[in-house]
Amino acid sequence: MTGLERGRRRRGWLMLTPALSVLALLTLYPGLWVLWLSLRDEVPIFGVSRFTGLRHYAFLFGDARFLAAAWTTAAFTVASVALETVLGVLAAVGIAGLSRGRRLALSFLLLAWAMPAVVTAKIFEWLYHPAAGLVNYVLGGIALNWLGDPRLALPAVILADAWRTMPFVAVLAYARLLGIPPELYEAAQVDGASRLATFTRVTLPLLRPVLMIAVLFRTLDALRAFDIMFVLTGGGPANVTETLTVYAYRALFQMLDFGIGSAIGVIVFGAVMAVAWIYLRMLRLEEA
Amino acid sequence: MRRPPLRARDLAILVALALYALPFFWQLLTSLKPEAELLRLPPLLPSHLTAVHYRAVFEHSSLPRALLNSLGIGVLTTALALVLGLPAAYALARLVTRGRRLVLLAIVACTALPQIATVSPLYLLMRALGLRDTWLALVLAHASFALPLTIWLLTGFVREIPAAIEESASVDGAGMASTFRWVIGPLLAPGIASAALLAFLFSWNEFLFAYTFTATDASRTVPVALALFPGVFEVPWGDIAAASMLASVPTIVIVVGLQRYLVEGLTAGAVKD
Numbered sequence: 001m002t003g004l005e006r007g008r009r010r011r012g013w014l015m016l017t018p019a020l021s022v023l024a025l026l027t028l029y030p031g032l033w034v035l036w037l038s039l040r041d042e043v044p045i046f047g048v049s050r051f052t053g054l055r056h057y058a059f060l061f062g063d064a065r066f067l068a069a070a071w072t073t074a075a076f077t078v079a080s081v082a083l084e085t086v087l088g089v090l091a092a093v094g095i096a097g098l099s100r101g102r103r104l105a106l107s108f109l110l111l112a113w114a115m116p117a118v119v120t121a122k123i124f125e126w127l128y129h130p131a132a133g134l135v136n137y138v139l140g141g142i143a144l145n146w147l148g149d150p151r152l153a154l155p156a157v158i159l160a161d162a163w164r165t166m167p168f169v170a171v172l173a174y175a176r177l178l179g180i181p182p183e184l185y186e187a188a189q190v191d192g193a194s195r196l197a198t199f200t201r202v203t204l205p206l207l208r209p210v211l212m213i214a215v216l217f218r219t220l221d222a223l224r225a226f227d228i229m230f231v232l233t234g235g236g237p238a239n240v241t242e243t244l245t246v247y248a249y250r251a252l253f254q255m256l257d258f259g260i261g262s263a264i265g266v267i268v269f270g271a272v273m274a275v276a277w278i279y280l281r282m283l284r285l286e287e288a
Numbered sequence: 289m290r291r292p293p294l295r296a297r298d299l300a301i302l303v304a305l306a307l308y309a310l311p312f313f314w315q316l317l318t319s320l321k322p323e324a325e326l327l328r329l330p331p332l333l334p335s336h337l338t339a340v341h342y343r344a345v346f347e348h349s350s351l352p353r354a355l356l357n358s359l360g361i362g363v364l365t366t367a368l369a370l371v372l373g374l375p376a377a378y379a380l381a382r383l384v385t386r387g388r389r390l391v392l393l394a395i396v397a398c399t400a401l402p403q404i405a406t407v408s409p410l411y412l413l414m415r416a417l418g419l420r421d422t423w424l425a426l427v428l429a430h431a432s433f434a435l436p437l438t439i440w441l442l443t444g445f446v447r448e449i450p451a452a453i454e455e456s457a458s459v460d461g462a463g464m465a466s467t468f469r470w471v472i473g474p475l476l477a478p479g480i481a482s483a484a485l486l487a488f489l490f491s492w493n494e495f496l497f498a499y500t501f502t503a504t505d506a507s508r509t510v511p512v513a514l515a516l517f518p519g520v521f522e523v524p525w526g527d528i529a530a531a532s533m534l535a536s537v538p539t540i541v542i543v544v545g546l547q548r549y550l551v552e553g554l555t556a557g558a559v560k561d
Contacts, residue, residue, distance in 0.1 A: 012383025016391070019376035019439060026410075026432035027398040033409035091308075094301040099292040101302050107543050108309040110550065115312075115539040116493040118511035119532045123315045126525055132327040134314055163311065168554070175555040224402040227495040231515050245404045252408050253500060265405035272400055 031269075038266045042258035056263035066264070068239065069247040073271075076158055076229075076243060077222040083162040085215055088169025089207065093199070095170070096177040106171070113167035121231035124160040147233050150240045157241050161228050165221070169214045176210040177203070216279050220272050244268050312536075319529035326525050341530035350505045351531050354513035357423065358492055361509060362538075364427045365491040366484050369434040373483070377442030378472075382451065392443065398436040403496045406432065414501050421503040429497040434487035441486070441556055445479030446472070482553030485542055489550075492538050510535045 041052045060066040095105045112120075127134050128146035136142050146156040180203075188198045226245040229235060235242035235250070242250075244264055252261030318326065319341050321334040345351050380388055410429055419425040449472060457467045498509040508516075514535055517528050542550055 008383045009385070012379035015375035015379035016384065019372040019435060020391070022372055022431065023395070023398055023435055026428060026435075027401055027406065030406040030409035030413065031401055033412075034405050037408060091305065094304065098298050098301055100294050100298055103547060105302055105305045106547060106551065108305040110543040110547065111309050111312050111536075111539065114489060114493075114543050114550070115536045116495070116511045116514075118493075118495050118514050119535050120311075122514060122517075122528055122532050123311045126315065126318060126529065127311055129525075132329050132525075134310075134329070137329045137332075163308075171551060171554055175551070220400060224404065226404060227511070231495075245402070248404045249407075249496070252411075258408050258412075262405075262408045265402065265408065268402045269405040272402055276400060 034262045034265055034269075037258055037262035040259050042262070043256060044258065045256050052259065056259050057267075060260070060263060060267070065239065065242075065247065066244075069242050069244045069264075072154065072241065073223060073243040073245075075154065076161070076225070077219060079155075079158045080161045080165070080222050080225075081215060081218045083158070084166035084169050084218060085211065087162065087166045088214070089173055089204075089211070091166065091170040092173035092177055092207075093203065095174050106174075109167035109170055112164050113171075115164075117164065117227035118231050120160055120164045121228050124156070124163075125232055128156055148237055150238050153233055153237055153241050157229050157232055160232060161222070161225060164228070165218060169211070169218065172210050172214045173207055176207055180206055212279075212283070216276070219275055223271050223275065224268060244271075315529050315532050318526060319533050321526060323526055341524075341526040342534075344524075344527050345530045345534065349513070349517070349527065349531065350508065351510070351513050351534060353505045354508050354510045355534065357507055358509040358511075361423050361426045361430065361507075362488045362491040364423065365430040365434050366487045368427060368431050369438040369487045370480065370484060372431075373435055373438035373442055374480070376439050378446055378468075380439070380443045381446035382454075392440070395436045395439055399433060399440075401432075403433075407496060407500055410497070411500055420501060421507050423507055425501045426491075426494075426498055426507065426509065429501060430491040430494055433494075434491060437490070438483045438487055441483040441553060442476070442479060444556055445476055445483075448479075449475050478549065478552065479556075481546070482549040482556065485546060485549050486553045489538065489542060 038056055039051060039053055041048050041050050043049075091109060095102055095109075098105060125147065128136075130136065130143055130145045130148070133146075135146065136144055144152060146152045184202055184206075185198065188202050193201065224245060225243065226249065229241045229243055230246055230249065233241040235246040245268060248261050248264035248268065250261075251257050251264060255261075317334070320337040320339070322336065322338050323340065325331075325334050380391060384391070410432075414420050414425045414429075419428075453471060453475075454467055457471045458464075462470070492509075493511065494509075495511040495515070498512045499515065502508045502512060505513075514528070514531050517524070517531060
């Protein structure tokens with residue numbers, strides 16, 4: 001190795017150090033600390049602070065509320081990601097097919113994606129209003145209590161979440177569609193392929209890689225979602241929209257039980273890592 | 289080049305997408321409706337438009353202060369992420385070869401860490417440092433996602449610039465600082481804009497840390513003020529709608545005015561790698 005190269009490398013690490021130190025302080029350190037907290041009884045207001053081992057985890061796996069929250073998280077994630085992926089592909093194909101007005105079209109979509117989730121929650125709370133909400137009006141003047149009925153609340157939250165996240169899938173898919181050479185479509189047309197056949201045989205396979213990435217990102221985000229249900233329903237009614245994140249928040253800052261709350265946070269982290277790992281395995285199997 | 293004519297099919301697609309954004313426009317209309325007509329549906333359209341809800345939000349709520357807090361915290365978070373992230377990204381793209389993949393992997397892993405897992409230690413950390421209810425607490429907390437995002441995006445953007453351009457500059461005798469100032473900087477500017485925009489947007493929108501680390505109007509951000517929007521006897525739907533629109537101002541500016549950079553930043557991380 002030449003001296004010049006060594007100098008470049010040393011300068012490189014020097015330039016990396018401040019960013020990596022700050023990142024370690026803000027992510028690695030709390031990441032390890034939360035593991036430690038989850039192994040302890042920590043109730044700051046009562047001055048309780050002692051080691052308890054894996055007892056919180058043992059408690060949680062027999063806790064009906066935890067199991068219900070885990071189920072709600074899974075249902076929310078699967079339904080929201082499925083809905084936004086299907087709608088996102090449709091929107092992307094629609095925008096790519098425009099001969100004019102693509103910028104305007106993207107503006108309509110990105111507006112939903114880029115605003116704070118708390119605003120989305122407030123908008124949908126108003127849309128779902130039993131007496132004066134637009135949703136009930138459009139459905140013909142019925143009086144459904146979307147956020148108050150335990151059977152409707154979770155679908156209502158899922159709908160609001162899919163609305164705000166679908167544009168992410170759409171923009172990624174649209175960017176990929178722009179890179180598909182028009183000759184491919186022309187060839188399909190020459191071969192007499194129908195529109196549907198062109199979509200399933202040409203468009204979808206080409207979109208597959210980018211959709212897998214979009215689905216991964218969206219799944220990880222849906223598992224961690226908090227704002228939308230916390231503000232829209234607060235986990236209610238009767239806890240039917242209480243996800244793991246909302247349960248963790250309530251344990252931490254309403255029951256002030258940092259041990260249990262941290263343990264739930266660690267479990268959410270574990271779920272995120274598990275999904276990412278499964279995904280990477282699938283990718284590797286496909287490449288092999 | 290002549291613009292192609294708008295076909296019927298184009299129009300149908302645009303109308304469908306405008307309808308998709310209807311929840312937003314409905315909230316906009318609600319924010320301009322007279323109080324007495326809010327809880328009546330039909331009619332869909334108000335008899336006249338009024339700014340009374342916006343006046344109420346500015347005169348009787350904590351939202352103006354929250355807008356200032358969010359703006360300050362967003363700008364400082366973005367500045368911190370760029371000051372630390374730009375040299376780091378350059379080093380990862382150009383200087384460090386051994387260990388680069390590992391560092392990048394660690395940076396991506398940082399973004400996978402759920403906020404709900406780090407919120408309790410960060411809360412204890414902020415309390416121990418005496419930072420609760422300050423801007424600094426949120427700038428640091430928001431840097432935990434803005435910094436990895438910035439490094440990741442900028443590393444990709446630097447790698448797109450051919451190294452030969454820099455080499456010819458240094459052959460011409462330009463030092464590292466002036467190479468950066470005159471050669472890389474201008475080429476990287478759109479990428480920096482994309483990264484800065486996303487960092488600011490994510491800081492502006494963030495709720496969990498902001499809700500947990502703040503206690504008073506001194507540091508409450510817009511999403512927190514909106515979530516806690518007071519209603520004494522009944523929900524002030526018109527005022528909430530007006531506050532929602534004010535909370536979405538950066539969104540609207542970015543989506544309408546700076547869309548190119550937003551889309552570039554959004555797709556850069558996912559489509560290329």
